[in-house]
Amino acid sequence: MKRSGFTLVELSIVLVIIGLLIGGVLKGKAMIENAKNKRIKSDIDSTVAAVYSYQDKYNYLPGDDRNDRSVTLGAIGCTANSGNGDGLFNLAAEYSCAWQELIGAGFISGDKTLHDENLVPKRNPYGGRYLFRYYNNLHGSGVSGNSIYVENIPLDVIQSMDEKYDDGTWNSGDIQSTTDYSANSIAYSDIYWFAF
Numbered sequence: 751m752k753r754s755g756f757t758l759v760e761l762s763i764v765l766v767i768i769g770l771l772i773g774g775v776l777k778g779k780a781m782i783e784n785a786k787n788k789r790i791k792s793d794i795d796s797t798v799a800a801v802y803s804y805q806d807k808y809n810y811l812p813g814d815d816r817n818d819r820s821v822t823l824g825a826i827g828c829t830a831n832s833g834n835g836d837g838l839f840n841l842a843a844e845y846s847c848a849w850q851e852l853i854g855a856g857f858i859s860g861d862k863t864l865h866d867e868n869l870v871p872k873r874n875p876y877g878g879r880y881l882f883r884y885y886n887n888l889h890g891s892g893v894s895g896n897s898i899y900v901e902n903i904p905l906d907v908i909q910s911m912d913e914k915y916d917d918g919t920w921n922s923g924d925i926q927s928t929t930d931y932s933a934n935s936i937a938y939s940d941i942y943w944f945a946f
Contacts, residue, residue, distance in 0.1 A: 786875035787907055791915070793872060794898055797880060798945045800857035801848075807855065810835055811896070811946075813848025813882060823854025827865035839882040839896050846870050848882045878902030878940070888942060889921035896946040905929055905939045 804812045816835040819825045828847035839848065849870040853862040864870040871879040878901025886894045909920070909931040917923035920931045929939040
């Protein structure tokens, strides 16, 4: 009577293949997360470049422009009263107009007719918005200025970016978080990136 079954060699080959598949899946997941993190930095860099290009061309920050850009750039709702020309992103009307004017001037892509801060800003890979804001002495750190406020980022990603591009401390420097990095109960937070 002949018995059929798997030999040890066949079983070991199957186990090696399963191990390679699991390793590939885990490595792929890490690569996706790394790509998301790089995209945040790339989005911020390209937005900063667009803001400086707009400022170079029109002599004002987008959104803070005192001139009526609703006709020349098609930035509907961005009239002469939208921005006050003080060089700060500190008025609610300036927040959405900044995106509309950047889009209308051709420095970034999007719909320049959306005059709603929930709709017009770019979205980050985690679903949050990139927003323009001015902060004065944020967290008592002495840091004041215009920033790109990035919503809904995993706290460990913020910490990693802060360590890589700034000082690694949640409440100082050019990259700050809304949450202390040691807050283990918080999964997502927001970034203040003082890029201007």
